[in-house]
Amino acid sequence: MITFKNVKKIYQTQDQSIAALDGVDLEIKKGEIFGVIGFSGAGKSSLLRCVNLLERPTSGSVTVDGQELTSLSAKQLREAKQQIGMIFQHFNLLDSNTVFANVAKPLVLTGVKKAEIHRRVHELLAFVDLADKADHYPDQLSGGQKQRVGIARALATQPSVLLCDEATSALDPQTTQHILRLLKQINEEYGITILLITHEMGVIREICDRVAVIEAGKLIESGTVFDVFSNPQTATAKNFVRSVMQDEIPASVQQLIERREANHHIYKINFLGAHTGQPLLSQVAKRFDIDLNILHGSITELQNIPFGSLLVELIGETAEISRALQYIDEAQVTVEEVLADAG
Amino acid sequence: MLVNYTDIWTAFLQTLTMVGLSLLFSTLIGLPLGILLVVTRKGALLEQVPFFNVLSSIVNIFRSVPFIILLVAIIPLTRLIVGSSIGTQAAIVPLVFYAAPYIARLIESSLLEVDTGVLEAAKAMGATPLQTIFRFLLPEALSSLVLNLTIATIGLIGASAMAGAIGGGGLGDLAITYGYQRFDTTVMLITVGILVILVQGLQTMGNLLARKIRRH
The missing domain is CATH 3.30.70.260 (ACT domain)
Structure with a gap:
């Protein structure tokens, strides 16, 4: 579903070049929930942003649903992006728009008819349990509600892939659980492939099928969540596992x-x-x-x-x-x- | 001394005409310039760094010329555009040259305040550059744009007073010719009073409108 082939992302500063991604190979299967975990600055954000080319890889190829995004024209790329929904740590909703208008935005951009937008947005708001908030503005909502608006917006164009950028990092533990459950539900009901990045191992344990650990722009370990949790190979992976598995000796x-x-x-x-x-x-x-x-x-x-x-x-x-x-x-x-x- | 209310009324209308029309034209010029200054800078939507640098310099040059000098310096151009270099209409040309670059900068700063996350969301949705400007950037900046245009309007009222120097008329001109040069304190006080009320009123309206947009 998502394939990375030797993807490199290098940032050039005045006197040095920093490799945010240093030759990443990755294969994410259709319908799975794949988590990438790493400390801040490890490159996970660049990795996620290379999937929908918010950041363009310096070299290597990114393929989503059989389409090599790195070779598309600007117009083709815009169309391909409708197949890739994205939600953000800070939600990135338009404060000047109502909940309805926020969710409708991707449909308005593609010129969907008004009646169809109306039907679709109300369906989505019902799905994320915000049917009564259509006329509210984002600043009248709680963090969890804002993220649910973000999720509804990301699903508006019926994408096959959902990218989650630290989607629960700004939320309290209880709200995090609700959002994770909702993501799991989306994955199961619509068969949407989910790629999420996080620094919280709890998120990985909760919903992911497979996980990769990223460090200094390289995937240093990957496997099923069970394998990585039960038998972490690298020091970083062990650290992450320890953060959620109580194996500290009292x-x-x-x-x-x-x-x-x-x-x-x-x-x-x-x-x-x-x-x-x-x-x-x-x-x-x-x-x-x-x-x-x-x-x-x-x-x-x-x-x-x-x-x-x-x-x-x-x-x-x-x-x-x-x-x-x-x-x-x-x-x-x-x-x-x-x-x-x-x- | 008798106060001639007809003169004051005429001057008031001249001020409104000068400020209103120059605001309209300078916004028509300043808005696209402000948008260009935001979208062509490094790392922005339509990055064109050389273009940005040239545009930014031109705006700075116009902004650095004192209004009273601009007023005189562009007289030939004024004559070309409105057929005369004196009068209310003639004052509008230098006012536009003065206010347009100013408004461009104000609009630029309003647009730069927009959360980059929202623009990232636009990009993720596959919005075209025009869609990003009109459906994300401008609506998100609207409240701040209103406040900044209020500042520009009040700046124009001040500048329009100086336009009296080329016979532009208006309240400022009245205050100078009657009040300052002829020692007619009453007329001066009345005109200044009207200007104070005008500025207060505009600022209050601007604030209310901006709050209404922000709070919906």
Whole structure:
């Protein structure tokens, strides 16, 4: 649906050139929600803006829905843009226009008939649950309402792609949830491909199918949300995952680790997917002559798959513990010993 | 001393004529210039940096000539356009030359205030340059444009008083000839009073209109 081939975007300043995008290859499938996460200045904004050529790549090609945008004429490009909706962090609504006129704007630009505009705008406003706000002005709306107007406007021309530029970053957590749910609904009901950029891993966890991590203009890691969350490869990805997965070791447990006696060993057991459903720990306790003490843990769901980790203290003979560990390993969960200096 | 109200009325109408017509013509010239100054600058919608630089310099040159000198300097041109170099009509030509570049700058600053995010949205929607100007830029700047045109109008009232120097007539001329040169304090006070009310009224109207546009 969206293909980036070796896309570079270089900004030339007086004495140096800065690569906002440094050879990006990306393939986004039809109907998926794809998230790009990165710190500010990593290039995610340039990446998003290269999809509808708000920024023109310095080199490389961008293809959307089979059309290579980088090779289109100005007029063809304007037409292609009607297939690409976009919503913004700060909504970018016209303050001088009513909600109705804002949503109608893309249709007015393409010369759609008045009656048709009327029908379509009211349908869209009903969809985003703002039917009663048609005659209001943006400054009379809350942030979440403004974003819903933005979404209705972006959908007006029935695009096949929706670009979301930090769409929830200016919103409070509860409103963020509402907007994300609405985006998911758009994706499911209309089959619209969504590309979003964010610096919040929570957004990725909430609605994305696949994710890419961008750093210094390069995609350093990508995969399904489950893969990246459960097994992040790069330090940056690990940081992002840690920001939403509570795997910090609490201070009291930390103290315990530091004080631990010779026959106490603390392990972190990572549960992935279906394994979470297995009664692994109780089996270990029954089969081996050791005691198990669960110190800390959290299990969450990613794309409907359970995922999490437990911090477990194994107490017993060293030989018995290593046999138990071998058993745990065979259950295909990853297990690692937690040492005092690692925390 | 007797106050001749007919003279004052005539002068009032002359002022309205001078200010009204020169405002009309200078806005007709200044608005497109102001738009061009915004859309041709670096990084803008229709970036044309050399064109922008030339236009900007021309505007600056006209803005740097003092009005009283402009008034005299363009007399030949005035004669060419209205067939005479004195009178109310003749005063309109230098007033337009004075106000058009001023209005261009005011309009430029109004348009530059428009949120760049809105323009980015226009670009994302695939708006043509003309659509961007008329459906995004101008409506978003309207309230600020009204305020700035109010400033320009009041500036024109001040300048039109000086136009008395080439026999343009008007309230300012009346105040100078009767009040200042003939020591007729009453006429001077009345004309100044009318000017004060006129300026106050215009500014209040401008503010109200701008607020109405902003608050809908």
